[in-house]
Amino acid sequence: MSLSQPINTVLRKIPAWTIYIVCAAWTVWMFYLGLTGGLGVEPINALEREYGELALKLMVVGLLVTPLRNWTGVNLLRFRRAIGLSAFFLVLAHFLVWAVLDVQSLGRVWTEIVKRPYVTVGMLAFVLLIPLALTSNDLSIRKLGAATWRKLHKLTYPAAVLGAVHYLWLVKGFQIEPLIYLGVIIGLVALRVKWKQRSRAMA
Numbered sequence: 001m002s003l004s005q006p007i008n009t010v011l012r013k014i015p016a017w018t019i020y021i022v023c024a025a026w027t028v029w030m031f032y033l034g035l036t037g038g039l040g041v042e043p044i045n046a047l048e049r050e051y052g053e054l055a056l057k058l059m060v061v062g063l064l065v066t067p068l069r070n071w072t073g074v075n076l077l078r079f080r081r082a083i084g085l086s087a088f089f090l091v092l093a094h095f096l097v098w099a100v101l102d103v104q105s106l107g108r109v110w111t112e113i114v115k116r117p118y119v120t121v122g123m124l125a126f127v128l129l130i131p132l133a134l135t136s137n138d139l140s141i142r143k144l145g146a147a148t149w150r151k152l153h154k155l156t157y158p159a160a161v162l163g164a165v166h167y168l169w170l171v172k173g174f175q176i177e178p179l180i181y182l183g184v185i186i187g188l189v190a191l192r193v194k195w196k197q198r199s200r201a202m203a
């Protein structure tokens, strides 16, 4: 018996909504820490960063679901929707903390989006995630048809690349973390393209 079987048995017992609860609790906890001085001297900036980083991590985990199943047999497919939607809500929280608590003016929000390339790229990633979030439900799959729905959900890949470019662009000086995110995401996109080409060649 492979190791993936007992892991999948345990995973089947965990309801997918656990992901929403854990992410929501973490988001509220971070906000609370920000309010009570637990996030240092610049709580708004720290909160913005915490939300942005977890959003990117969840996007990577979402992209890893299929390779993980193909390579190891560990099946996280049941959790993919919850992972993707939680990533979207965290990007939304990241955006709202920035716009409402940090920038605090609608006019300046627009100016910043247009003026700062790293914000423009982040915004583009966010915009790409909106149709994905709106159609992450069974009704949309039925209405759009599975093939169209799958095509639409390929937007996950450019959204993740843009999210990582946004991170790389905003850091000052050389930092390894954003490079790792970008490298992993580009690797996963390349893998996806390779698998697609192979399945086309075999068809």
Ligand code: HEM
Binding pocket: 045, 048, 049, 050, 052, 053, 054, 055, 056, 091, 094, 095, 098, 113, 119, 122, 123, 124, 125, 126, 129, 159, 162, 163, 164, 166, 167, 170
């Ligand atoms: C998929 C979308 C997005 C992802 C994955 C993302 C991710 C991130 C990450 C990882 C960071 C750095 C965190 C750290 O330093 O530890 C960050 C910072 C930042 N993001 Fe985003 N972001 C996204 C969208 C946006 C949007 C839509 C905006 C605003 C329009 C935005 C504005 C910012 C700003 C201003 C910072 C820098 C905060 C600072 O001053 O340090 N991001 N983001």
